[in-house]
Amino acid sequence: MNVAIIGCGQTNHRSRRLDVSAPELIDEAVQLALSDARIGPDGIDAIVVGNMEHFEGIHLSDLWAVEGTGGVGKPQIKVATGGTTGSSLAQAAYYLVASGFYRTVMAVGWERLSDSEGETTTGIVTAFDPIYERPTLAGAVSGLAILACQYQAKFKTRAEDAALVVVQARENAARNPHAHLTKPVTVADVVKSPLLSSPIRYLDMCPTSDGACAVVFTSDPGDRKSAWARGVASRHNHTYLGDVAEGSADFKHTLKLAAAEAYRLAGMSNPRKEIDVVEMYEPCTWAALDWAEALGLCGPGEAAGLWASGATRLDGDIPVNPSGGVLCTNPIGATGLVRVAEAAMQVRGIAGARQVDGVETAMATGFGGSFWNEVMILGAKP
Amino acid sequence: MNPEQVEPVAVEGRIRIPYRWPAGRAAGTFLSLLAAEGRLVGLRCPTCRRVAVPPTARCNSCRAACEEQVPVGPGGSVTTWTLSRRTSPPQILALVRLDGADTALLHRLIGLKPEDVRSGMRVEAVFEKDRRGSILDLAGFRPAPAEPPSASAGKPAGGAR
Numbered sequence: 001m002n003v004a005i006i007g008c009g010q011t012n013h014r015s016r017r018l019d020v021s022a023p024e025l026i027d028e029a030v031q032l033a034l035s036d037a038r039i040g041p042d043g044i045d046a047i048v049v050g051n052m053e054h055f056e057g058i059h060l061s062d063l064w065a066v067e068g069t070g071g072v073g074k075p076q077i078k079v080a081t082g083g084t085t086g087s088s089l090a091q092a093a094y095y096l097v098a099s100g101f102y103r104t105v106m107a108v109g110w111e112r113l114s115d116s117e118g119e120t121t122t123g124i125v126t127a128f129d130p131i132y133e134r135p136t137l138a139g140a141v142s143g144l145a146i147l148a149c150q151y152q153a154k155f156k157t158r159a160e161d162a163a164l165v166v167v168q169a170r171e172n173a174a175r176n177p178h179a180h181l182t183k184p185v186t187v188a189d190v191v192k193s194p195l196l197s198s199p200i201r202y203l204d205m206c207p208t209s210d211g212a213c214a215v216v217f218t219s220d221p222g223d224r225k226s227a228w229a230r231g232v233a234s235r236h237n238h239t240y241l242g243d244v245a246e247g248s249a250d251f252k253h254t255l256k257l258a259a260a261e262a263y264r265l266a267g268m269s270n271p272r273k274e275i276d277v278v279e280m281y282e283p284c285t286w287a288a289l290d291w292a293e294a295l296g297l298c299g300p301g302e303a304a305g306l307w308a309s310g311a312t313r314l315d316g317d318i319p320v321n322p323s324g325g326v327l328c329t330n331p332i333g334a335t336g337l338v339r340v341a342e343a344a345m346q347v348r349g350i351a352g353a354r355q356v357d358g359v360e361t362a363m364a365t366g367f368g369g370s371f372w373n374e375v376m377i378l379g380a381k382p
Numbered sequence: 383m384n385p386e387q388v389e390p391v392a393v394e395g396r397i398r399i400p401y402r403w404p405a406g407r408a409a410g411t412f413l414s415l416l417a418a419e420g421r422l423v424g425l426r427c428p429t430c431r432r433v434a435v436p437p438t439a440r441c442n443s444c445r446a447a448c449e450e451q452v453p454v455g456p457g458g459s460v461t462t463w464t465l466s467r468r469t470s471p472p473q474i475l476a477l478v479r480l481d482g483a484d485t486a487l488l489h490r491l492i493g494l495k496p497e498d499v500r501s502g503m504r505v506e507a508v509f510e511k512d513r514r515g516s517i518l519d520l521a522g523f524r525p526a527p528a529e530p531p532s533a534s535a536g537k538p539a540g541g542a543r
């Protein structure tokens with residue numbers, strides 16, 4: 001069954017939303033998605049909801065969230081896959097509709113990173129194997145820094161090349177009312193910002209945000225503006241970082257696999273030409289460079305040149321992250337779903353000041369865990 | 383070394399994460415009034431007229447946004463209860479439907495023995511003197527004289543510790 005996205009809602013993501021409870025925050029996004037989809041709560045047949053385990057200290061977070069999701073008396077399934085939670089929500093909702101079991105399904109991702117009072121890293125570290133890696137690993141930044149160091153050594157990429165990614169991201173975020181960090185930064189700002197874990201500096205890294213996102217998938221869109229799912233793929237990875245980096249080639253192995261499968265499903269042979277806009281899950285600037293190559297937007301070691309050429313800007317030939325991306329906004333359980341929502345809005349032509357001209361095809365990616373990846377390609381036609 | 387001869391090895395750890403959960407609009411108002419004035423309010427749904435206690439910003443029955451504050455209690459009725467032995471001493475947990483509310487609040491019964499609890503019995507709220515914006519500003523519910531909910535209007539508000 002063909003599946004279309006007909007509604008997207010998200011909060012205006014901020015560092016702290018102390019004015020609302022978690023269910024009230026979720027409700028904001030859900031109401032906006034229902035309104036965008038032009039359906040009432042009765043039009044939703046099932047709900048998929050998710051967030052990061054430990055981040056709010058809530059075990060049955062789907063129980064807590066129900067006042068916001070409207071899941072009472074409906075099938076509601078929790079999905080929690082770490083950083084990919086949001087993209088997994090989209091994939092789960094897609095499969096529930098594609099299978100024909102449900103006509104209309106809403107995916108709801110949310111996070112309140114401020115609830116754990118700066119202890120996000122403690123929550124993240126609990127993801128890793130307690131016997132071998134947890135005692136030495138120091139959180140998400142260090143794991144990504146190991147990738148960045150490998151990339152830098154391989155291609156002799158300069159810190160200034162990576163910095164350009166966040167400079168462009170902030171320019172786009174300034175056009176997006178939902179984005180969290182919208183203040184312009186320069187390459188000089190980035191390379192002078194505090195070093196977190198070499199070579200990643202403070203401004204190379206994504207923020208922590210409070211926010212929620214909801215996306216409505218249906219097999220029966222009627223005359224609604226639709227973004228059709230044309231390629232959906234997910235690939236998991238090894239447990240240990242050493243196996244991820246060496247055993248199956250490199251950190252972008254599963255992204256290459258997922259992208260190849262999504263391109264095959266969408267019938268694409270030249271993604272750089274056939275995709276009009278990319279909404280990539282880039283937790284840090286260096287990852288954006290590495291993963292643009294994994295997606296086939298350019299060849300190995302060419303990503304710095306791709307950004308420097310302006311091709312990735314809103315008016316370039318392969319715009320990346322018109323929303324401002326994860327580098328500007330990161331309510332983690334919603335982050336992957338925000339990528340899908342942005343891709344859908346671009347295809348539906350409703351992205352406002354950050355709309356890329358003439359989008360027929362958009363790609364959203366999700367990243368999480370020990371470098372596992374998910375890809376969803378959306379098109380204006382089924 | 384033969385694994386058969388190895389004593390089982392376990393790695394010890396402890397997770398400590400502080401949290402602070404914003405109560406939000408509905409619960410924030412409920413807790414503020416409880417702390418400042420020692421009174422209980424529910425939220426009435428504009429569509430189905432259901433009065434929820436604890437109050438939620440959106441009606442969990444019909445999904446309408448709820449803003450109308452309605453005074454409830456301090457008297458109410460026990461709808462069901464149990465003696466929980468998880469704590470020492472054991473405590474009597476109960477669902478209490480406050481007068482004026484359509485849903486029941488989970489709390490504890492105080493000042494009576496388990497053998498004296500009956501479903502349907504009348505109780506009244508007991509408030510802590512030192513209140514700081516928590517559901518435990520409500521110390522619990524104690525037995526109250528049997529009387530129809532309508533007759534309780536205008537009577538002194540609950541008890542105090």
Ligand SMILES: [Zn+2]
Pocket residue numbers: 427428429430431432441442443444445446
């Ligand atoms: Zn109602």
